[in-house]
Structures are given as C-alpha cells and as structure tokens.
Amino acid sequence: MAMLHLVNKSPYDGCSLNTASTIMKDGDQLLLIEDGVYGAIKSGKAAGLLKGLKVAVLGPDLAARGIAEDKLLDGVDVIDYGGFVDLVTATDNVQSWL
Amino acid sequence: MSDVKKFMYVNRKAPYGTIYAWESLEVVLIGAAFEQDVSLAFMDDGVYQLTKGQNTAGIGMKNFSPTYSALGDYEVNKIYVDKESLEERGLTLDDLQHLVWEDEDEDYAEKDSIRLVTRAEMADLLAEQDVLFNF
Numbered sequence: 001m002a003m004l005h006l007v008n009k010s011p012y013d014g015c016s017l018n019t020a021s022t023i024m025k026d027g028d029q030l031l032l033i034e035d036g037v038y039g040a041i042k043s044g045k046a047a048g049l050l051k052g053l054k055v056a057v058l059g060p061d062l063a064a065r066g067i068a069e070d071k072l073l074d075g076v077d078v079i080d081y082g083g084f085v086d087l088v089t090a091t092d093n094v095q096s097w098l
Numbered sequence: 099m100s101d102v103k104k105f106m107y108v109n110r111k112a113p114y115g116t117i118y119a120w121e122s123l124e125v126v127l128i129g130a131a132f133e134q135d136v137s138l139a140f141m142d143d144g145v146y147q148l149t150k151g152q153n154t155a156g157i158g159m160k161n162f163s164p165t166y167s168a169l170g171d172y173e174v175n176k177i178y179v180d181k182e183s184l185e186e187r188g189l190t191l192d193d194l195q196h197l198v199w200e201d202e203d204e205d206y207a208e209k210d211s212i213r214l215v216t217r218a219e220m221a222d223l224l225a226e227q228d229v230l231f232n233f
Contacts, residue, residue, distance in 0.1 A: 010112050010143050013111070045188070064152060065113065
C-alpha cells in the first residue's frame with residue numbers, strides 16, 4: 001500500500017515537510033508543490049529531510065519561483081501536471097499535509 | 099520639514115503561495131508617492147521573492163517579480179536582505195535579481211539597491227524605523 005504525500009508549504013515556514021518526511025514508509029512517494037518546492041533545494045538546510053525518500057517536485061511551481069532544476073537535490077524528479085495525475089493513480093491513497 | 103518618517107516594509111513570506119508578497123509590493127508603490135524615507139527588508143521566506151528567472155506561465159498567476167526592478171525609479175533603493183535567511187535556504191546573492199537605482203547626485207550613476215545584512219545589522223535597521231509594515 002503506497003501513499004502519495006503532498007506538501008505545499010515551505011519547510012522554513014511550518015513543520016509539514018518535517019512531519020511528512022518522518023512518517024513516510026518504504027514505497028511511499030513525496031510530491032512537493034507550491035511553496036513546498038523550496039524543500040528540494042540541494043544546499044538548503046531542509047534538504048536533509050529528504051534523504052532516502054522518493055521525491056518529485058511540480059515543475060510549473062518550481063519555474064514560477066525562479067528555482068533552476070540544477071539547484072535541486074540529486075534524484076529528485078521534476079514532473080508536470082500529467083505526472084502529478086500519474087502519481088495519484090499509481091498510489092493507493094493521498095495524504096495532503098496542508 | 100522634519101515630517102519625513104522612516105518607513106520599513108518587512109517581507110517574510112514566499113511569493114505565489116500566499117498573497118502577502120504581492121500586496122506588500124502594491125503598498126510600497128502606493129506609499130512611494132508620499133516621499134518618505136522608505137526601505138524594504140527581506141527575511142525568512144521573504145528572500146524567495148527576489149529570485150531571478152521567475153516564470154509563472156505554468157501556474158496561471160501573474161509574475162510580479164519584474165516590478166521589483168521598478169522600485170529604483172520610485173526612489174526605493176534601500177533593499178536589505180537577511181544573509182542568514184538566504185544561506186539557510188541554499189541561495190546566494192547570485193540567485194537574486196540585480197536591482198539598481200540611478201543616483202542623480204552622481205550623474206545618474208547606477209548603484210546596487212540590494213544590501214546583504216547580518217542579523218545584527220537587521221536588528222539595528224529595525225530599531226531605527228518610525229513605522230514598520232509587516233507582510
């Protein structure tokens with residue numbers, strides 16, 4: 001039973017990413033959207049939270065915020081809205097950490 | 099005339115996720131008409147407002163980041179960025195827009211508007227203001 005975890009808040013403004021990343025199980029997928037995308041910046045303090053997790057970020061939200069893909073942690077997938085839908089259908093349930 | 103007050107706008111929110119950043123910019127531009135001593139501070143997630151290369155085509159929202167480069171024309175040329183906030187988020191000055199203003203006292207020489215400040219310097223800046231606006 002794989003779960004898709006959605007985080008839409010900055011890791012520096014709240015504890016959503018911290019909670020999501022520590023509650024995730026093997027096989028679960030994390031998707032960072034909206035202000036959540038800042039969590040995937042390689043040299044940011046929050047990057048350590050993502051170690052060993054399957055992580056994707058929503059490309060349009062990344063572009064809107066002026067964050068280039070080469071600033072992201074290695075292994076992070078950048079996906080579009082279609083990819084978002086694919087993740088929803090590929091997992092058994094969605095937990096949105098509002 | 100000593101009725102010029104020191105106004106500081108303190109920006110601590112990321113753009114697009116909430117409306118704070120855009121609202122702040124609107125208020126700054128309106129306030130610029132009143133010829134006060136205006137400065138802007140960017141701290142915490144507010145530093146994200148100034149990243150260069152923002153492209154909102156994919157999210158259906160207005161990209162208001164080009165407006166920051168107009169601030170110099172409104173004599174808003176003291177833009178303080180908290181160094182600690184920037185570093186914690188894995189960003190450097192190079193990731194931000196290059197904002198400038200023209201100094202009419204020096205033959206319109208182009209000068210940098212953004213100044214990186216330490217937390218202690220930011221504390222002093224806050225302490226010397228007459229009015230603080232928080233966004």
